[in-house]
Amino acid sequence: MSRALEEIYLDYIAALNGRRFEELDRFVHDRLTYNGDDWTRADYAARLADDLRRIPDLQYEVQLLVAGPGHVACRLWFDCTPQQVFLGIDAGGRKVAFAEHVFYRFREGRIAEVWSLIDTDGIRRQLSQ
Template identity: 55%
Template sequence: MDEERIYQRYLDTLNERRFDDLGQFVHDRLVYNDEDWTLGRYVGRLVDDVAVIPDLRYDAELVVTGPDRIAARLRFDCSPRGTFLGVETDGRRVAFAEHVFYRLHDGRIDRVWSLIDVEAVRRQSDS
């Protein structure tokens, strides 16, 4: 299995807003930050993110893979509307990173650990 190729296809699907195709990459049930989620909830979260951040683009700065594992540093440079991650951004452009780890089972994501640099967003919205 080529985890890096799978991940790039997953990011392409997100960036092309083909949310109905995410079942190719994500199991029907998964664990997200130690909480049980359904694929529907996962997709709903991504759809909500795009509603708040229409110019959202998933850019991988760093990807490290191993058997059934993916680790990535995603870089975002976008303009969230209103409140984002508890921070009032008022549509101002902010740049921040997400560090995310995935476990794959049978070539699809079944576990996600995600940490978003909220402090970077807060610092930029205060200035």
């Protein structure tokens, strides 16, 4: 099952990088929990689309992926150029690189819960230099 979840997750990342948000129903339940809050899949898709609007060159790079029964943990890397305020930070169109550590609970092969932690301090440090 862990290998299957790893493959599902990599397909999910490929869909995100391909801007194929219409495929989210393959990967995400109709209702999910995101950092403790109840969301719909439409809310989740809107968040992803908003991130892309703010950061047109956004690409998800999997640096570390660990899958276990019902769970996936991933360190995602981003090297991008936010064009608008993102996570409360105004990068002013400057290139930044940062990590997101994200954990997923899967149910029936689709994402049911997400816990995400983004290195906003690292982004601010880069912009202060």
